[in-house]
Amino acid sequence: MPLKTVSLEEFHALVGTKFEPGPWISIEQDRINTFADCTEDHQFIHIDEEAAKQTPFGGTIAHGFLTLSLMVKMIEDVGVMPANVVMGMNYGFDKIRFLSPVRAGKRVRANVELLDLTEKDGGRLLIKQGVSVEIEGEETPALVAEWLSMVVCG
Numbered sequence: 120m121p122l123k124t125v126s127l128e129e130f131h132a133l134v135g136t137k138f139e140p141g142p143w144i145s146i147e148q149d150r151i152n153t154f155a156d157c158t159e160d161h162q163f164i165h166i167d168e169e170a171a172k173q174t175p176f177g178g179t180i181a182h183g184f185l186t187l188s189l190m191v192k193m194i195e196d197v198g199v200m201p202a203n204v205v206m207g208m209n210y211g212f213d214k215i216r217f218l219s220p221v222r223a224g225k226r227v228r229a230n231v232e233l234l235d236l237t238e239k240d241g242g243r244l245l246i247k248q249g250v251s252v253e254i255e256g257e258e259t260p261a262l263v264a265e266w267l268s269m270v271v272c273g
Contacts, residue, residue, distance in 0.1 A: 122195075124202040127244075127272070136233050138198040143226040143255060144189055146181045151223055154185040168223075180220035186227060186252055186261050187215065193229035194250065201244060203272045210245060210267035219259040226255040234265065242272045 125133070148168070155161050163170045164180055171179040221227055235247040246268045252261040 122197075123199045124204075125199050127201045127238075130199065130201040131236055133199065133233050134236060136198075138231045138233075140253065141193045141195075141197040141229045141231070143228045144193060145226050146185070146189075146221050146223065148179060148223045151179060151181050151185065154182055154188075158182070158184070160184075176220055176222060179223045181223065183217040183220075183262065186217075186221050187264070189227070190229060190250055190252065190264070190266065193227070193252065194231055194248070197229060197231045198233065198248075201270070201272055205242075205271045205273040207268055207270040210269040212267060213247065213265040215262065215264045217262045219254060219257060219261050221254055221261045225257075227252050227261055228255075229253070230260075239269075244270050244272060246270060 151165055155166050160182060164174060164176065165171075165182055166179065168179050171177075230251045230253055232249040233246070234249045235245075237245040239245060248266045248268070250262075250264045250266050252263075254261050
C-alpha cells in the first residue's frame with residue numbers, strides 16, 4: 120500500500136508527529152543465514168545454533184546491520200510523504216544505537232517520528248526521521264536511529 124501524500128505545507132506541519140507502527144516482520148534463521156552469506160559475516164552467534172545456545176542470548180541473534188537494513192521495508196507504509204516526489208535516497212544517519220539483540224524467530228516493527236525537514240534548492244527536501252525498531256514482547260528496542268533521507272520533488 121503506497122504512502123499517503125500531502126502538500127509540502129501539510130508535510131511541514133507534521134514535524135513532531137509519531138505515526139502508527141508498521142507491520143511486523145519475522146526474523147527467521149534462514150534470513151539471518153542469507154544475510155551472513157551476503158555480507159560474509161559468519162560469526163557463530165548469528166549462524167551456529169548449537170554454539171549460540173551456550174551464550175547469554177541462548178540462541179542465535181540477527182546481525183545489527185540486518186535489522187538496520189530492514190528499516191526500509193519496515194517503514195514503507197508508515198507515515199506520509201510530500202506530493203510529487205520523483206525519487207528518494209538514503210542520505211545517512213545522525214545517530215544509530217543497537218540496544219537489544221533480535222533473537223532468531225522474533226518479530227520486529229518500526230515506530231517512526233518525523234523529526235525535521237529542510238528544504239534545499241533544486242526541489243530537494245532533507246527529511247529526518249526518528250526510528251525505533253521494536254521487538255515483539257520486549258521492552259527495549261532493537262535499535263534507535265535518526266535517519267536522513269533526501270527526496271526530490273518535481
